[in-house]
Each structure stands twice: as structure tokens, then as C-alpha cells.
Amino acid sequence: MTLYYTQEHEWIAVEGGRGTVGITDFAQGQLGDVVFVELPEAGRQVSKGGDAAVVESVKAASDVYSPVSGTVTEGNQALVDDPSLANTDPEGQGWFFRLTLANPAELDGLMDEAAYKSFCDGQ
Amino acid sequence: MSDAPDRLLPLNAWHVARGARMVSFAGYSMPIQYEGIMAEHRWTRDSAGLFDVSHMGQLIVTGAEAEAGLETLLPADLSILREGRLRYSLLLAEDGGIIDDLMVTRRGGHFYVVVNGATKEGDIADMTNRLPRGIVIDHMKEQALLALQGPKAVESLSRLVPGVEELGFMTGGAFRLGDGTIWISRSGYTGEDGFEISLPGARAAEVADLIAAQPEVKPIGLGARDSLRLEAGLPLYGHDLDRGTTPVEADLGFAISKRRRAEGGFAGWNRIEIELQRGPLRRRVGLAVEGRQPVREGAALVDGEGREVGKVTSGGFSPCLEAPIAMAYVPAASAAEGSEVILSQRGRLFRAKVVKMPFVPHRYHRKGGA
Numbered sequence: 001m002t003l004y005y006t007q008e009h010e011w012i013a014v015e016g017g018r019g020t021v022g023i024t025d026f027a028q029g030q031l032g033d034v035v036f037v038e039l040p041e042a043g044r045q046v047s048k049g050g051d052a053a054v055v056e057s058v059k060a061a062s063d064v065y066s067p068v069s070g071t072v073t074e075g076n077q078a079l080v081d082d083p084s085l086a087n088t089d090p091e092g093q094g095w096f097f098r099l100t101l102a103n104p105a106e107l108d109g110l111m112d113e114a115a116y117k118s119f120c121d122g123q
Numbered sequence: 124m125s126d127a128p129d130r131l132l133p134l135n136a137w138h139v140a141r142g143a144r145m146v147s148f149a150g151y152s153m154p155i156q157y158e159g160i161m162a163e164h165r166w167t168r169d170s171a172g173l174f175d176v177s178h179m180g181q182l183i184v185t186g187a188e189a190e191a192g193l194e195t196l197l198p199a200d201l202s203i204l205r206e207g208r209l210r211y212s213l214l215l216a217e218d219g220g221i222i223d224d225l226m227v228t229r230r231g232g233h234f235y236v237v238v239n240g241a242t243k244e245g246d247i248a249d250m251t252n253r254l255p256r257g258i259v260i261d262h263m264k265e266q267a268l269l270a271l272q273g274p275k276a277v278e279s280l281s282r283l284v285p286g287v288e289e290l291g292f293m294t295g296g297a298f299r300l301g302d303g304t305i306w307i308s309r310s311g312y313t314g315e316d317g318f319e320i321s322l323p324g325a326r327a328a329e330v331a332d333l334i335a336a337q338p339e340v341k342p343i344g345l346g347a348r349d350s351l352r353l354e355a356g357l358p359l360y361g362h363d364l365d366r367g368t369t370p371v372e373a374d375l376g377f378a379i380s381k382r383r384r385a386e387g388g389f390a391g392w393n394r395i396e397i398e399l400q401r402g403p404l405r406r407r408v409g410l411a412v413e414g415r416q417p418v419r420e421g422a423a424l425v426d427g428e429g430r431e432v433g434k435v436t437s438g439g440f441s442p443c444l445e446a447p448i449a450m451a452y453v454p455a456a457s458a459a460e461g462s463e464v465i466l467s468q469r470g471r472l473f474r475a476k477v478v479k480m481p482f483v484p485h486r487y488h489r490k491g492g493a
Contacts, residue, residue: 032156032159032160032161032346033160035415035417035440036415036416038416056416056417057160058164058440060419061417061419
């Protein structure tokens with residue numbers, strides 16, 4: 001499994017042709033208490049950089065973008081039921097959705113963990 | 124607005140040292156949160172929260188004609204406002220629009236008026252322009268303002284300032300703390316029991332340290348201040364109130380005193396009298412929104428054909444009710460408790476029901492019950 005990060009503070013864990021997407025710990029810290037998420041339903045086509053989900057904190061609503069193009073296979077029902085998982089375990093149980101990748105070459109433009117860390121330090 | 128850098132308040136370094144996230148608000152750098160809005164909100168409802176609201180305008184209005192002069196601009200009955208008593212009131216335009224909402228206290232031969240931070244310069248200009256020349260408005264620019272709010276505010280503050288426990292809701296007095304005198308009133312903007320503390324900016328850090336050292340107290344940011352006041356059903360100027368809304372539309376009729384309703388004689392009376400008699404065309408109400416998704420300021424209220432017939436002016440997620448709540452202006456026909464309305468936000472429709480405010484009951488310290 002390989003982890004990649006976007007400049008919009010999403011992560012994607014890739015194994016084979018499948019990926020799991022969520023928001024980073026940095027992102028949840030910026031958002032504050034998450035009170036609602038809207039996730040894509042299975043079968044939806046998402047494109048790299050396109051709207052895929054909505055996350056609402058006490059403060060504001062934000063879009064979550066898909067790190068890569070593909071077809072959604074599953075939204076995380078546990079996160080819908082308890083949106084605070086996005087705060088308490090953003091890179092684990094608080095994942096947003098899973099998808100099958102349309103074009104694995106899109107991963108090349110994403111950051112690895114070290115690059116993402118230095119990107120956040122510069123924010 | 125301008126691109127001028129944010130001004131710093133007396134407690135700026137104090138907030139930063141406590142890990143606050145600072146944001147621009149009303150032209151100042153202000154703390155939005157420390158540990159998190161939800162935790163700070165709940166702490167205030169359960170214990171006591173210390174807020175820095177030094178951006179607000181603290182004014183002294185003096186002059187032989189001050190009472191009569193202020194009564195031409197405010198719908199309050201100042202003739203029955205006793206020494207050390209405060210009252211919520213509204214600075215009204217000649218057409219009945221609300222220029223600002225404020226607290227006015229009779230204090231030692233003058234009126235002490237607290238207005239909103241974003242509007243204070245305009246308020247002073249407007250009042251100076253409309254009041255007779257003999258009335259002087261002194262803006263206490265060096266004065267800080269703290270609020271200590273929550274069910275344990277009284278036990279923590281009375282430990283430092285014995286006697287504050289004797290104050291009833293909406294009364295104030297001068298108290299000794301350390302080497303100086305500070306003004307404390309039993310009032311606030313959260314729906315909880317609590318106090319507001321006016322003191323020289325030079326002493327703000329020292330007093331904030333003393334209060335924050337009490338075990339019941341944590342510093343609270345503007346984020347929780349907003350969610351607390353929303354649950355308490357209290358309007359926020361610039362959002363729920365503005366120049367285009369009247370006191371009757373805003374459901375603030377309680378701020379128009381009995382004698383003033385009988386006599387009029389204040390700015391906007393022509394329109395306000397008609398609205399009091401016939402009812403306004405639209406009214407500010409509280410909404411309970413179905414589901415979990417917050418519906419926020421700017422969302423539209425729509426009719427069966429999708430036409431915009433009102434708007435949401437404040438909205439968010441209530442930490443205490445664990446559900447979305449909002450304030451909105453709705454047509455008079457939809458303003459009754461229990462009315463069902465439809466909201467539109469980012470192309471999606473939400474069902475909501477008009478409910479009584481406050482959303483979370485007030486727990487003010489009213490002497491002698493009631």
C-alpha cells in the first residue's frame with residue numbers, strides 16, 4: 001500500500017488498482033469540529049481535482065476533492081454516522097470513500113509523506 | 124472596508140501565548156478558538172468561559188440633556204433606568220432601520236454605552252451628528268472588555284471580587300480588584316449567568332491571568348461565542364440585524380419600552396408604530412433544520428415554486444442540541460411556531476420548522492425569581 005497527498009490536504013492510500021481517500025490530520029485541524037459529511041455514492045464517476053464530498057465543521061462547509069479520477073465503490077457509512085471520526089482518526093477510521101482508479105499515472109503528480117509534511121510546514 | 128492591517132487588542136500576546144488561533148474580525152486580530160469550538164462551547168455551558176471582547180466600543184455619554192437626547196435615538200425608557208442598571212437597546216435610523224444594537228447603563232451621572240466593534244466608529248459619527256451639541260460622547264479607546272460566562276462564573280469571580288455575587292441580572296457596579304477599580308455588570312451574550320468586566324487595557328492581562336487561573340475557567344474564542352449566542356437566540360449585528368431591518372421585524376419589540384410605545388418620539392417611530400399595530404411583513408424566527416447538515420447565513424427561504432421569499436441570517440450546528448439551527452427572516456404568514464419552511468443552499472433543499480427561541484434555555488440570575 002502506498003500513501004499519496006494532495007495540496008488540498010486529501011490523502012489516498014493505493015493498493016493494486018484501488019484507493020481509499022480521506023482528509024489529512026492537518027486538514028481536520030484547520031477545519032475544527034466536523035459535524036456533517038456528504039459522501040459520494042457507489043458508482044459515481046469522480047475526476048482528479050473534482051468535487052467528491054462535502055465536509056462541514058462548526059465553522060464552515062468545505063469541498064473534498066478526489067486526488068485521482070475513478071469510480072467510487074463505497075462511502076464510509078461509519079463516518080456519516082459519526083462525523084467526528086474525521087477529527088479523531090482522519091487517516092484511519094475517518095476515511096471518506098473508496099474508488100477504483102481510472103488512470104494510475106495520475107498518482108505521479110501527488111506528494112509522498114515527506115513532501116507533504118514540508119508542504120504543510122510552509123502553510 | 125480597507126486593507127489596513129488588523130489592529131491589536133490589549134490581550135493579543137495573552138491569546139497567542141495560550142495557543143489561540145487568531146483571525147481578522149471587525150478590523151482587529153482576535154482569537155477564533157483555543158482548543159476547539161465544540162469543547163469551548165460545552166465548557167462555557169458547563170463551567171465558565173473567559174471571553175475577550177475588547178473590540179467592542181465603550182462610550183460615555185454626558186451632558187445635562189443626555190437622557191432626553193438618547194431617547195430620541197433609542198426606543199428605551201431611560202427615565203426609569205435606575206443607577207447601575209443596564210438595558211438592551213437599539214440605535215435607530217429615521218426610517219426605523221437598526222444602526223446598531225447596544226447596552227446602555229446609567230452610571231454616576233452619565234450613560235455608559237457598549238456598541239459593536241465593527242460599527243463603533245459609524246455609531247459615534249451618527250450620534251454626534253444627531254444629538255444636540257451639549258451632549259458629549261467620549262470613546263474609551265484604551266478600555267478593555269472581558270466577559271466571564273457560565274454557571275460557575277459567579278463562584279470563580281466572587282473568589283477574586285467579593286460582592287459580585289450580589290449583583291442581579293442586568294445590574295452593575297464598581298468593584299475593587301488589586302490596585303484599581305473595575306466596572307462589573309451581570310450580563311452577557313451566551314444565555315448563561317455571567318459577568319462583563321470593563322477595565323483599563325493596561326490592566327487587562329493581569330486581570331485575565333487572575334480569572335483564567337480559577338479552576339472553573341478556560342479562555343473561549345469568538346467561534347464558540349457565535350455558537351453560544353445562536354443557541355441563546357441572540358441576534359448578531361451585521362448578520363441578523365442591519366440598516367434594512369426594523370426592531371419589530373427583528374422580533375425585538377421587548378426593547379421598545381412601554382412609555383415609548385405610548386408616546387413615540389424616537390427615530391423611526393412612524394414606521395415602527397405601524398408595524399406594532401399591523402404586524403411586520405416579515406419576522407426574524409428560529410428554525411430547527413431537519414437532518415444533520417448545517418444551513419448557514421445566506422441560504423434562501425423558498426416557496427413552493429422555488430421563489431426566494433426570505434433568508435437565513437445565521438445558521439450552524441448546535442453543540443448542545445447536536446442538530447442544525449438557524450435564524451431567518453420569514454414572511455409573516457410563515458412566522459408562527461410550528462410553521463414548516465423550505466430552505467435552499469448550494470442547489471439543495473432542506474426542510475425546517477419555526478421554533479421558539481432561545482433554542483437552549485437562558486439561565487440568567489434574576490433576583491426574586493421570574
